[in-house]
Amino acid sequence: MFIDFFYTLRDRGVPVTPTSFLRLHRVLSLGLIHSVDEFYTVARSILVKSERYFDIYDQVFASRFHGVELQEPGDEELSELAKLLLDEWLKNPRQVADALGVDEEELARLSPEELIKYFFDRLKEQTEAHHGGNKWIGTGGTSPVGHSGYHPGGMRVGGVSRNKSAVKVALERRYRDYSQEGPLTRSQIGEALKRLRRMVPVGPKDVVNVDKTIYETIRNGGEIDIVYDRRLRDRIKVILMIDNGGWSMDPYIDLVQTLFHYVRAQFKDLTIYFFHNTIYDEIWLDPQRWNKPEKTLAFAAKDPETRLIIVGDASMAPFELTSKKGYIYLSSMWTRPSIENLQLLSKTFPHAVWLNPRPACEWWDAWSIDIIRQVFPMYELTLDGLDKAVGYLMSRN
Amino acid sequence: MTIADKINPLNTFRGASRYVLDEELAKIVNVSIAIEMPLLLKGEPGTGKSMLAYAIAESLGMPLIVLNVKSSMKLVDALYQYDTLTRLNDSRFGDSTRNVSNIEEYITMGKIGQAFVADNRTVLLIDEIDKADTDFQDDMLDVLDQMQFDIIEIDKTISAVHRPVVVITSNAKKDLSDPFLGRCNFHHIAFPDSDMMRRIINVHFPNLQGDMVRACVDAFYRLRDIEGIEKKPATRELINWIRALKSDPDFVLSELRRGDVPYLGVLFKKSPDMHIASRRIAQMIR
Numbered sequence: 001m002f003i004d005f006f007y008t009l010r011d012r013g014v015p016v017t018p019t020s021f022l023r024l025h026r027v028l029s030l031g032l033i034h035s036v037d038e039f040y041t042v043a044r045s046i047l048v049k050s051e052r053y054f055d056i057y058d059q060v061f062a063s064r065f066h067g068v069e070l071q072e073p074g075d076e077e078l079s080e081l082a083k084l085l086l087d088e089w090l091k092n093p094r095q096v097a098d099a100l101g102v103d104e105e106e107l108a109r110l111s112p113e114e115l116i117k118y119f120f121d122r123l124k125e126q127t128e129a130h131h132g133g134n135k136w137i138g139t140g141g142t143s144p145v146g147h148s149g150y151h152p153g154g155m156r157v158g159g160v161s162r163n164k165s166a167v168k169v170a171l172e173r174r175y176r177d178y179s180q181e182g183p184l185t186r187s188q189i190g191e192a193l194k195r196l197r198r199m200v201p202v203g204p205k206d207v208v209n210v211d212k213t214i215y216e217t218i219r220n221g222g223e224i225d226i227v228y229d230r231r232l233r234d235r236i237k238v239i240l241m242i243d244n245g246g247w248s249m250d251p252y253i254d255l256v257q258t259l260f261h262y263v264r265a266q267f268k269d270l271t272i273y274f275f276h277n278t279i280y281d282e283i284w285l286d287p288q289r290w291n292k293p294e295k296t297l298a299f300a301a302k303d304p305e306t307r308l309i310i311v312g313d314a315s316m317a318p319f320e321l322t323s324k325k326g327y328i329y330l331s332s333m334w335t336r337p338s339i340e341n342l343q344l345l346s347k348t349f350p351h352a353v354w355l356n357p358r359p360a361c362e363w364w365d366a367w368s369i370d371i372i373r374q375v376f377p378m379y380e381l382t383l384d385g386l387d388k389a390v391g392y393l394m395s396r397n
Numbered sequence: 398m399t400i401a402d403k404i405n406p407l408n409t410f411r412g413a414s415r416y417v418l419d420e421e422l423a424k425i426v427n428v429s430i431a432i433e434m435p436l437l438l439k440g441e442p443g444t445g446k447s448m449l450a451y452a453i454a455e456s457l458g459m460p461l462i463v464l465n466v467k468s469s470m471k472l473v474d475a476l477y478q479y480d481t482l483t484r485l486n487d488s489r490f491g492d493s494t495r496n497v498s499n500i501e502e503y504i505t506m507g508k509i510g511q512a513f514v515a516d517n518r519t520v521l522l523i524d525e526i527d528k529a530d531t532d533f534q535d536d537m538l539d540v541l542d543q544m545q546f547d548i549i550e551i552d553k554t555i556s557a558v559h560r561p562v563v564v565i566t567s568n569a570k571k572d573l574s575d576p577f578l579g580r581c582n583f584h585h586i587a588f589p590d591s592d593m594m595r596r597i598i599n600v601h602f603p604n605l606q607g608d609m610v611r612a613c614v615d616a617f618y619r620l621r622d623i624e625g626i627e628k629k630p631a632t633r634e635l636i637n638w639i640r641a642l643k644s645d646p647d648f649v650l651s652e653l654r655r656g657d658v659p660y661l662g663v664l665f666k667k668s669p670d671m672h673i674a675s676r677r678i679a680q681m682i683r
Contacts, residue, residue, distance in 0.1 A: 017579060027428055038424050045425040049578035051439060051585035094542070095579070210481050217485065224489050226482075232469075 003081060006047075008060050014053045018084045019095050020046050036065060082119035193266055196238075196307065196390045201230035237269045237303060239349075243312030244287055245276030252357035255381055256311055259355075263309075277316040278338040278368075279345065296341045300348050307393045308345060308352035310376065315358065315366040322371075342375045353389040357381040416445065416452035417597045422584060426453060429582045435541055435563035437526075437578070440586035443631020446566040450522035453562060460515065462561070463522045464508035466529045472536045475507045476546050477555075500551050509540065510555060518559035527567040534577045542580055589632070591618055601636055602643070612653050613639050620664060623677050630664040638663040656681045 009016045024046045033039050040061060048057050088096050097104035110118060205228035212227035219225075240263055242256060243249050249256070263270060273283045273294070285292035321339045346352055354376040356363070363369045363378075372378065377392055379385035426449070429436040438446040454461035464475055484503045487493045495502045506514060512521040526534055540546045544557040565581065567573060589597060591614050598610050613635070621629045630638075641660045642648050648659065658664075658678050665671040 015575070019579065023432065023434075027432055030431065032428050032431055037420075041421040041424050042428050045428070045436075045582045045584050046434075049437075049581070049583045054585065208482060214481075214485070217489075222489065224485060 002064075005060070005064050006081075008064060009047065009057065012056050012060055014048060014056050014060075016047045017088060018081060019088050021081075022085070022096065023098075040065075082116045085119045086116055193262065193386065193390060196267075196393055197234040197236050200233065200235045202233045202235060203231050205230050207231050235269070236267060237306040238263070238267045239271050239273065239302075239306055239308045241273045241275060241279070241283065241308070241310045241312075243277060243310075244274045245289065249313055249357075252313065252381070255357050259311065259381065275312070277312070278314075278320055278372075279310075279341045280338050281336060281341065296344065299345060302348065304348060304350060306349055306351075308349040309389070309393075310345075310352070310354045311381065312354070312356070313358050313366075314354065314356055314369045314372045314378070316368045318367050318371070321368055339371065339375070342372065346375050351393045352376055353392055354378045355381045355385065355389060360385075416448055416455075417593065417600050418452070419593065422449070422586065425582060425584050430562055433560050435538075435565055435581045437565045437567065437573070437581035437583045438586060439567050439583070441588050441629075441631060442568060443633045444586040444588055445632065446586060447522060447524050450520055450564040450566075453564065454520040457520070457562075459518055459520050459562065461520045461522060462508050462512045462515070463524060465524050466526050466533075468528045468530075470529055470533065472533050472540070473507075475509045475537065476540065477507050477510045477548055478505050479503060479548075479550050480505065501553075504548060504551065509537070510546075512561040513544070513546075513555055513557040515558065515561075519561045521561040521563045523563065523565045525568060526565050527573065531574050531577075534573060538577050538580050591615070594618075594632070594635070597632060598635070598639065602639060605639070605643075609650055612650060613642070616653055616656075616658055617664075619681075620658065620674060623674055625673050626665070626670045628665070628667055628670060634664045634666075 006016060006021050024043055027033060027042060027046065028039075033042055044054065044057055044061075048054060085096060093104050093108065097106075207229050209227045209229045212229075213225065216225040216227055217223065240260070242260065244256075260272070264272075271285075273285060274287050274289050275283050276289060279296060281296050282293040283296055284290065285294060321342075322337050354372060356369070356378050358380075359382075360380045363373075369378070377389075379389040379392075426436065438449065440446055450463075451461060453459070479500070480503045483493075483495075484497060484500070487495055488497045491497070509521065512519045523537070526537075541563055544560055545554055547554050594614050594617070595610055598605065598614060602610075617630065617635050617638070638660060641663050642653075645659070652659075656678065658674075661671055661675055661678075665674050
């Protein structure tokens with residue numbers, strides 16, 4: 001039954017659903033799997049849905065099947081699984097019924113308690129019928145039929161076998177590169193930002209508007225009048241503001257550079273500004289923050305449909321945000337506290353986010369992060385965070 | 398259906414004439430066909446994701462239907478099209494053989510629709526699913542799950558005559574949505590190692606001499622290892638490159654062994670990549 005295999009995968013963070021686990025059992029009971037090698041491959045394709053988890057799968061598989069005795073699952077484990085199945089059932093009865101190989105309607109007549117009982121019995125029955133783990137799969141090579149344990153009439157493989165047991169393959173951890181811990185790469189940023197676009201009609205009128213055409217034709221008394229529209233094109237405007245000053249941003253230079261390069265390639269209508277720590281009365285178009293200043297107040301006149309993305313660690317002394325003379329360069333005299341500038345930007349651009357390269361678990365230790373989060377929604381500069389940020393930027397708020 | 402039916406030798410995938418199949422993938426394909434689940438393939442460009450569908454179609458003798466997903470595509474486009482304009486035109490001028498009052502005559506099947514109504518079981522390749530938005534993906538999986546869809550205009554339900562073998566490819570580094578993944582089997586095709594690559598080359602160029610193959614493949618992996626390359630050359634580039642070398646009468650194998658690489662442009666498609674590569678090659682020769 002491999003119930004502990006299932007739970008270990010879940011404990012290690014692989015999102016395995018009970019439905020897919022049942023599906024695996026269906027494959028086993030169909031007699032499609034004849035060796036541990038095949039089990040390794042097929043179970044992975046059914047249970048694990050992203051190469052990012054392949055590495056964890058390999059580790060769990062290796063430790064689970066590396067000279068470890070398989071144990072019968074206890075009733076307690078079975079009833080846990082039965083409860084999980086009920087959850088799945090509530091979400092998608094059809095899939096669960098399919099995976100069990102029974103009629104959906106037959107199950108639909110049962111009450112939740114009866115369902116749990118039913119699932120429990122089915123799981124128990126499967127366990128007993130096969131006398132625990134190892135019997136679910138034949139031993140590789142000793143199968144009486146077929147070449148190297150394959151089913152008669154099975155597939156022929158292009159070339160020699162890899163000559164290693166699945167456990168050895170798993171121990172190699174071939175998929176370490178794909179596991180989630182890797183840094184954000186350029187193409188990943190591309191994937192995340194792909195959805196950031198705003199379709200507006202532009203260009204020549206060359207698409208037929210069927211509804212209007214029918215309407216106009218009827219109005220014309222049947223004389224055909226074809227109405228054309230402009231095509232939808234992406235015309236999103238993006239303003240990117242990058243904190244490029246101060247030692248606190250140093251560890252994140254690579255990350256921000258990656259974002260910067262990609263964003264430049266992705267968006268046609270993009271302006272990039274630079275600031276140090278937070279935004280004061282001026283913000284610069286040049287990375288040196290010297291030659292091309294622009295007044296922050298002037299942003300109030302810009303197109304509010306523009307998406308504003310601010311990148312910075314938002315970590316600074318509180319007075320930098322709130323004091324009129326908060327700027328860390330004492331020679332400068334500013335008239336408005338920085339927080340007011342941030343509020344002005346957030347009011348002008350309803351679609352604005354703050355991306356923070358510091359991991360979210362560290363955010364609590366800087367008071368300034370708290371304050372800025374009240375003004376801008378803040379997301380981690382990770383694949384996940386970018387995804388959420390894009391979701392927010394595209395929402396109609 | 399009994400097991401024997403499902404594993405009918407005629408219906409089991411064995412790899413095709415131009416496709417080198419590895420053991421893992423063969424097993425996954427066969428199980429997916431047996432339990433009638435769509436197979437989602439991910440992997441670097443050039444690892445043969447789409448080619449697999451062609452190979453399945455060839456080896457199982459099924460027709461292949463390809464749906465190339467585009468970002469602007471709506472699900473209904475993949476199911477069927479209702480040609481309103483022709484109908485409007487026919488109703489106005491009345492010079493066609495179609496019966497204007499019969500809407501069905503103006504409905505043509507999209508790719509998924511074609512796979513459903515085909516007389517034989519087909520292989521349906523849904524290529525680059527990641528280009529479409531999440532809603533498209535989820536809705537499409539519903540259709541494939543139930544193997545039927547409605548044509549609203551004529552209130553008719555189209556059900557699959559034979560469940561097609563569905564192969565879906567994605568280039569995305571990002572994961573697809575959970576409901577989508579829940580309904581697919583998944584495999585990630587790793588970039589082939591040099592042994593596998595030599596076999597692939599042998600399949601494409603059966604008459605090529607062994608030392609030539611080895612030299613080309615070695616040079617190819619050396620080039621892939623150069624740091625700072627954005628788009629690494631893939632299998633497709635290697636095959637085209639060998640084709641270029643073969644057709645060049647002046648090409649000498651010893652030059653290649655020495656480290657010189659002609660026709661770099663076939664392998665590197667981006668000018669910064671080409672620049673980096675040619676500089677590294679110059680260094681290596683010296």
